[in-house]
Amino acid sequence: MLDALRTIEEEFRAAIDEAGADPERVEAVRVRFLGRKSPLTALMKQLGKLSAEERPAAGQAINQLKKSIQQSIEEAVEKAAAGALEQELQDSSVDVTLPPRSPWRGSQHPVHATRRELERIFRDLGYTIETGPEVEDDFHNFQALNLPPEHPARDAQDTFYLEGDRLLRTHTSPVQIRTMESRRPPIRMVCPGRVYRRDHDATHLPMFHQLEALVVDKGISMAHLKGTMDRVWKTFYGEQVKTRLRPAYFPFVEPGAEYDISCQVCGGEGCRVCKQTGWIELGGAGMVHPAVFEAVGIDPDVYSGWAFGLGIDRIAMMRHGIDDLRLLVENDVRFLSQFPT
Amino acid sequence: MLVSLNWIRSLISCDAETDEISRKLTDRGLTVDAVTRHGEDTVLELDIPANRPDCLGHVGVAREIAAGFGLPAPTPETASPSADGNKMVEIDDLAGCPRFTASVVRGIKVTPSPRWVVDRLEACGLRSVNNVVDASNLVMLETGNPIHFYDLARVQGARLRVRRAEEGERLTTLDDIERELSADMLVIADGGRAVGLAGVMGGAETEIREDTVDVLVEAAYFDPQTVRRTARKLGMHTDASHRFERGADRNGVLAAQHLARRLLTDLAGGKPELELEDLHPEPPAAVQRTLRGSRVATLLGYRPEAAEIKKALEAVGLSPEEAEEGVWSTTIPSWRVDLLREADLVEEVARDLGYDRIPAMRGEPERLPIGSRQRAADQAEERARDLLAHLGFHEAVSYAMIGPGEDQAFVAAETPAPIPLSNPLAEPLSALRRSVLPGLLKALDRNIRRGTRDVRLFEIGHVFHDRSTGLPLEPARLAIVWSGASAPVHWSAPVPDVGLSDMAGVVEAVISGVTRNPAPPRDSQVGIDAFHPAISASWTADDAPVAWAGELHPAVRDRLDLPSGIFIAEIEIGKLAAGRPLPAQYRPIPRFPSPARDLSLVLDAGVRFADIRAAVESVPSPAPSAVDLIDRYAGAPLEEGQVSLTVRLSLHPTERTLTDEETEGYRAKVVQRLEQVGGIRLRD
Numbered sequence A: 001m002l003d004a005l006r007t008i009e010e011e012f013r014a015a016i017d018e019a020g021a022d023p024e025r026v027e028a029v030r031v032r033f034l035g036r037k038s039p040l041t042a043l044m045k046q047l048g049k050l051s052a053e054e055r056p057a058a059g060q061a062i063n064q065l066k067k068s069i070q071q072s073i074e075e076a077v078e079k080a081a082a083g084a085l086e087q088e089l090q091d092s093s094v095d096v097t098l099p100p101r102s103p104w105r106g107s108q109h110p111v112h113a114t115r116r117e118l119e120r121i122f123r124d125l126g127y128t129i130e131t132g133p134e135v136e137d138d139f140h141n142f143q144a145l146n147l148p149p150e151h152p153a154r155d156a157q158d159t160f161y162l163e164g165d166r167l168l169r170t171h172t173s174p175v176q177i178r179t180m181e182s183r184r185p186p187i188r189m190v191c192p193g194r195v196y197r198r199d200h201d202a203t204h205l206p207m208f209h210q211l212e213a214l215v216v217d218k219g220i221s222m223a224h225l226k227g228t229m230d231r232v233w234k235t236f237y238g239e240q241v242k243t244r245l246r247p248a249y250f251p252f253v254e255p256g257a258e259y260d261i262s263c264q265v266c267g268g269e270g271c272r273v274c275k276q277t278g279w280i281e282l283g284g285a286g287m288v289h290p291a292v293f294e295a296v297g298i299d300p301d302v303y304s305g306w307a308f309g310l311g312i313d314r315i316a317m318m319r320h321g322i323d324d325l326r327l328l329v330e331n332d333v334r335f336l337s338q339f340p341t
Numbered sequence B: 001m002l003v004s005l006n007w008i009r010s011l012i013s014c015d016a017e018t019d020e021i022s023r024k025l026t027d028r029g030l031t032v033d034a035v036t037r038h039g040e041d042t043v044l045e046l047d048i049p050a051n052r053p054d055c056l057g058h059v060g061v062a063r064e065i066a067a068g069f070g071l072p073a074p075t076p077e078t079a080s081p082s083a084d085g086n087k088m089v090e091i092d093d094l095a096g097c098p099r100f101t102a103s104v105v106r107g108i109k110v111t112p113s114p115r116w117v118v119d120r121l122e123a124c125g126l127r128s129v130n131n132v133v134d135a136s137n138l139v140m141l142e143t144g145n146p147i148h149f150y151d152l153a154r155v156q157g158a159r160l161r162v163r164r165a166e167e168g169e170r171l172t173t174l175d176d177i178e179r180e181l182s183a184d185m186l187v188i189a190d191g192g193r194a195v196g197l198a199g200v201m202g203g204a205e206t207e208i209r210e211d212t213v214d215v216l217v218e219a220a221y222f223d224p225q226t227v228r229r230t231a232r233k234l235g236m237h238t239d240a241s242h243r244f245e246r247g248a249d250r251n252g253v254l255a256a257q258h259l260a261r262r263l264l265t266d267l268a269g270g271k272p273e274l275e276l277e278d279l280h281p282e283p284p285a286a287v288q289r290t291l292r293g294s295r296v297a298t299l300l301g302y303r304p305e306a307a308e309i310k311k312a313l314e315a316v317g318l319s320p321e322e323a324e325e326g327v328w329s330t331t332i333p334s335w336r337v338d339l340l341r342e343a344d345l346v347e348e349v350a351r352d353l354g355y356d357r358i359p360a361m362r363g364e365p366e367r368l369p370i371g372s373r374q375r376a377a378d379q380a381e382e383r384a385r386d387l388l389a390h391l392g393f394h395e396a397v398s399y400a401m402i403g404p405g406e407d408q409a410f411v412a413a414e415t416p417a418p419i420p421l422s423n424p425l426a427e428p429l430s431a432l433r434r435s436v437l438p439g440l441l442k443a444l445d446r447n448i449r450r451g452t453r454d455v456r457l458f459e460i461g462h463v464f465h466d467r468s469t470g471l472p473l474e475p476a477r478l479a480i481v482w483s484g485a486s487a488p489v490h491w492s493a494p495v496p497d498v499g500l501s502d503m504a505g506v507v508e509a510v511i512s513g514v515t516r517n518p519a520p521p522r523d524s525q526v527g528i529d530a531f532h533p534a535i536s537a538s539w540t541a542d543d544a545p546v547a548w549a550g551e552l553h554p555a556v557r558d559r560l561d562l563p564s565g566i567f568i569a570e571i572e573i574g575k576l577a578a579g580r581p582l583p584a585q586y587r588p589i590p591r592f593p594s595p596a597r598d599l600s601l602v603l604d605a606g607v608r609f610a611d612i613r614a615a616v617e618s619v620p621s622p623a624p625s626a627v628d629l630i631d632r633y634a635g636a637p638l639e640e641g642q643v644s645l646t647v648r649l650s651l652h653p654t655e656r657t658l659t660d661e662e663t664e665g666y667r668a669k670v671v672q673r674l675e676q677v678g679g680i681r682l683r684d
Ligand SMILES: [Zn+2]
Pocket: A263, A264, A265, A266, A267, A268, A269, A270, A271, A272, A273, A274, A275, A276, A278, A279
């Protein structure tokens, strides 16, 4: 009996090894060794022929072998299933180097992206964003800014005129005037927008973008201007940037200044971009001229204020390394798509 | 202005290096743009601000340098007018010419100039003409006061009169151009005719010639506005007008006379007559100004020492007297026409002490508002920008100026006429746009010509609608142009080109993205010529159009020489942005199943999807219902013009689960209703 069991076990091990991970052959092995016609079933039937003393031990031996076979078959079935999945996965592999289905990526114009970044910095500092008309009258664009008719400083602002007492604003400063006309101090504002000058060459477009900041209250000084400017440019360019003021003339500020930031290309050492000076001029600044306050009915003996301005296009060009101004208005998709959002 | 350092050193004793001088001038607000060599001389190219005409002469620049280095200021010699002049001049117009000095130098000989004169003039960018003409230029470049020489023999009656021109009067100026004058221009006339444009240019008739012997020297002060208006009206800009219109030194005319007479003597062997006529009937009182130390502190943010303030004012030729503690009173010298107010004196102090002295103060006084909310309009534009960029569109910027009539086909018939520019740069930039589309289409055209087939551009900007009075309206518009593929091209399946449905979808996405509300119903009437009459749509809110989209009209397309298949849209983003959208409000998610039934319908020509939707919506439903289009087919075996639509009816109960009978009953009623519409039948 035990010999017969040993033979069955040996036959089973050989068969199951041979079946491997093939699910059909594993099934055949199961039927052969556990089915109704299996040698184990035949042995069970012979149990009756054994003596009462031998029977329990023989029955136990048969059952043990049956369990062992069952377990081996289960393992073989699992292995077969895993093998089948593996095969399926291998069969379904794709070429991952094929181009994927990419969604389109649009872009924001670099000038607008820069404008937005600057607006955000000022808003975080508590400034309101103000806008005004692009078609202006002489009063708001010139006279209220201490530029009376026939003032020679009007030469610097080649103006596009329209019918009537109207023109295309040459700077965003009229928005300062309109804001001061409509609101009493304290005022803390910036005005970004399109401006126009009758000038068209390699370094000038007839339409460009400015942003000006204005603060008016009691006790505002040039030291506040310096401190704010420092904060704004450090936020925009990083803590390493330095700012400085130089005396300059603009009719609407007194004292007036131009301001520079340390060259971001050479870090102030001097290079081609900054013409070896280590500084890049960004725009005009100064204390609001008393004549401007008088034009909008604010008492210059009670209030003081500072203002400064900048050209957004120029800053966008420096920021993105754009070397040709015309690219900003050509709207070539190959240019625009380099500034994805 | 070109400044010769040799010339400067002849006026003050300054041994500083060029670099130091350059830096000092720039720090004082006279920016040195370039430094060049001219033979033995060094030339500084100075950017003189419009308020500093005193620095349009070497004496003024020397004063600034002297102030910067703490050196004694230059002291130009002046001529003394005779008590009883020889009465050669009359001033008819004191407003235009408040001061006129004249003298005569006899017996000059016109020759080429000596080398040092040629060098100085060339260093300053002028060419030498002859000793006499050069003398007048030297005077202007040294004193900043332009002067004029007349050939006395050609001045009729040997008399001059300053008067307004007669309307239509003619004068040939030194440049040999005959000019027609108007009554608001100021001229110098002799016994018979105008012989010079006051402060702008002399006349050809009385100019210095080879045979000139006696010279009449004019050194006058002309009203800046008069000179500027005259020069501009005649399209002229001369060295003289440049200085006079900024404000010459009214008292400097005597120094100019002195130098002129000396140079005519030294260079041309002339003999000045003793008489010097000085017509100055209303000399202004000396200008007196006050500066408070407290004001300096308020404007600069720091308080300099009293001695520093005094020294700063003295350095630029002022004479401060401390009237009371911390308050100075000073006379303003005649050449500093820019020092009109206390703030101007504060700048003098700041300049002298250096702008680097100003501390950088963080934060403003407490009471300024902190934090600010973005305005609704800006927020709307920003949302539209972000949305379109995420949908694959590129933001463009184009000029607000376009060619005349270029936008005619792109605006509604009732739009006011375009506003022309009075002085355009060029015809294609001569009117203000009323639609953003023409500019964007130009950009699209440029892209296609450069080989880019798929072009998707948008721009947000103002258009200009004139009104009968005042400033025009400037509504904000968003325009979109789209050509080429309707979706990203991929190898897995062909992608159709853009169609109305694509553009309409983007427009509605923008509208609902900006307003946070569904887009208003779509209409087929656009009524703007540039849009294909059949392949276009518009959206109306509150009885006004808020958006229009469609294919570019073939006629317009051909006129612009563009390929077919271009879709355009324009949105009144300003109108949409009028209010800040409310936060989205939560509605409960349905807890009951939503049964759906598909209907396949055949529509005869002329029946639209909107007819189906209207019919469905007119049937009472047991729960909120929806109708969606899930398939559309045209072609065999349908007849020409027919289309087959498969629509999905769905019900979304909120109270309880619907029974099959209820759903079926609803479906039956819808079918019945659709069949009553006419031209719609259920497909078997
Ligand atoms: Zn650099």
